[in-house]
Amino acid sequence: SLESVFGFISVLPGAFSAYRYKAIRGPPLQAYFKSLTTPMHELGAFQGNMYLAEDRILCFELLARKGQRWTMQYVKDAIARTDVPTDLTALIGQRRRWLNGSFFALVYTILNWGRVYTESNHSYIRKFFLCIQYAYMTANVGLSWILPANFFLVTYYLVIIGFLKDNWGYIPTDKISPYAKQIAVQVFSLLYGSSFLVQLVAGLGNKPKHIKLKVADIQGIMDNFNLVDAAAFVASAGVFFLASALHCELHHIVLSFVQYMALLPTFVNILNTYSFCNLHDLSWGTKGLESSDGHGPKAGGGKGNFKDAVEKKKAEEARKAKEAKIKDEMEGAFQRFRSTLLIFWLLCNLGFAYTIIVLDVNEATGQQGLAYLKFLFYTVAVFNLVRLMGSILFLFSSFKLKIFRCCIRGTMEERIRAKAKRRSQHPPGHIV
Structure with a gap:
């Protein structure tokens, strides 16, 4: 809208x-x-x-x-x-x-x-x-490019740092020894990094039906927001329910929001990573269309003498050799493109995450990630509020259009009735 x-x-x-x-x-x-x-x-x-x-x-x-x-x-x-896809393989x-x-x-x-x-x-x-709209789309592309890094940073600050700093309000982490906390953090970081690497390796050149990706991504919720942060969080999540209610479609959000949040790590990590790992694959991917080859005309048989048959065979072999060379060069170029863009994407995400972790530290209080989390929540809130405003404007314009059409319809009906009345009063051939 x-x-x-x-x-x-x-x-x-x-x-x-x-x-x-x-x-x-x-x-x-x-x-x-x-x-x-x-x-x-x-x-x-x-x-x-x-x-x-x-x-x-x-x-x-x-x-x-x-x-x-x-x-x-x-x-x-x-x-x-x-x-719609009926299984994970088709979905990927x-x-x-x-x-x-x-x-x-x-x-x-x-x-x-x-x-x-x-x-x-x-x-x-x-x-x-x-x-x-151009500025909105450009910002959206920029955020989607570093989406895995943002997801990791949110998980890192809300789960890992919250665990170390005893910020969890629903689990009493203050009774856990510092050594045990460090071990738990290292294990979690190792599992998260290993899961991402497994997805990366499995996605390089493999078809979804040949591999079964089972990755568990851990999410956390920070419970000690201050009032301003809570308002930003409500603005980020509440606009979906408000917009759907305005469109009289609230039941769709209510029935699917929990499932969407549960599948969000899969969409961000597994599907996004697999897509960038297979930039060289241009097949349709669904409905049994797994090949990107064209369907050109096939060479048919024919009758002729022996010399003509030999010449045709040589020409056919030369044509096939040329096509094979072109296909090999094309596949090589596509794989180089995939590798270059994939490496650049990984370096951008790793560099962004490392920069935020190193620089976003408050030396006075020792808090980590506070500025980043505020910036991220406010950015998401602004995006969602812009969507909400667009949704409201769409409803308003649709309402005005309906009123306009009703007025036009009423005016047209009046004109048609008046024209019919004049015709009834003046039969055909009568000059007015």
């Missing part, structure tokens, strides 16, 4: 969307089908991953279409059905495609956002609000 207020919805899934053909005809459709009309070795790893979410590319091309001012709107009353394969596709498509959108201002014909007011 927030994106609908701005006029640009970053993703419009095919099963849930309807487009004006006039809006997508031409360049948007050409961009949408580019992955089918362009050989994979010409697309490259970046565009190959980007076109795993081709619907997101279509949305941006629709918004930035030259000389046009098309927008996208969310229709709350629309209903659609879709298939699906999320790998979704996470990689959405990330690279969003990066593509951010890098090409200038087209909205230079090519499209949107009004200045619309472009101003789209600029706000």
